[in-house]
Amino acid sequence: MCRNIRTLFNFAPPATQEEIRAASLQFVRKLSGTTRPSQANEQAFERATRAVARAATTLLDELVTQAPPKDRELEAQKARERAQKRFGKA
Secondary structure, X not given: OHHHOOOOOOEEOOOOHHHHHHHHHHHHHHHHOOOOXXXXXXXXXXXXXXXXXXXXXXXXXXXXXOOOOEEHHHHHHHHHHHHHHHHOOO
């Protein structure tokens, strides 16, 4: 369920609000143990997702580092190479 949560800090370009929301949604899904809430829990699920996204945005805005920003494409390529080594060719 949480495999889609990615590191969002210190990338060029910075994380978008859509990426932060997607990571927040995955986090709430993991905590709740469900990918889709029932109608009775839908509003609570959405409120929690918004709250986590706000907290994540605050965190990303306040973190500091001396390291240069990482290149998204280079990091994605490294991840693909690790996956290929781990799982073989698809």
